[in-house]
Amino acid sequence: MAATFGDSSSWSTALVKISPYTFSAVGIAIAIGVSVLGAAWGIYITGSSLIGAAIKAPRITSKNLISVIFCEAVAIYGVIVAIILQTKLESVPSSQIYEPESLRAGYAIFASGIIVGFANLVCGYCVLE
Numbered sequence: 001m002a003a004t005f006g007d008s009s010s011w012s013t014a015l016v017k018i019s020p021y022t023f024s025a026v027g028i029a030i031a032i033g034v035s036v037l038g039a040a041w042g043i044y045i046t047g048s049s050l051i052g053a054a055i056k057a058p059r060i061t062s063k064n065l066i067s068v069i070f071c072e073a074v075a076i077y078g079v080i081v082a083i084i085l086q087t088k089l090e091s092v093p094s095s096q097i098y099e100p101e102s103l104r105a106g107y108a109i110f111a112s113g114i115i116v117g118f119a120n121l122v123c124g125y126c127v128l129e
Helices: 011-017 020-056 058-087 100-125
Strands: none
Touching: 011 020, 020 058, 020 100
């Protein structure tokens, strides 16, 4: 038997009943967590190559530290976006059915968090690729 929109066991009904505040919080957590993970990955890649370069030519060590600073900027960007997204949250009524504006805002913050987090993860990966 196929589930319809009005069926209480369908995915769309389950997603509508989850609080938009929960989606927003998960999006913010993804934005900051995955951004920091991308920055750590970039610092790891950059740092290991910097150590190898510093052994062969010690005079270029300070010039190559800029790439580590760029990787740290990825993490800072994730923190800044998470703070901006956190300020966009408003109190949500505690009913079972939420207003379309609340759902739209929750999904938008969730999508923004995912986009920023994974874009920063890719930035950390692409530092020396």
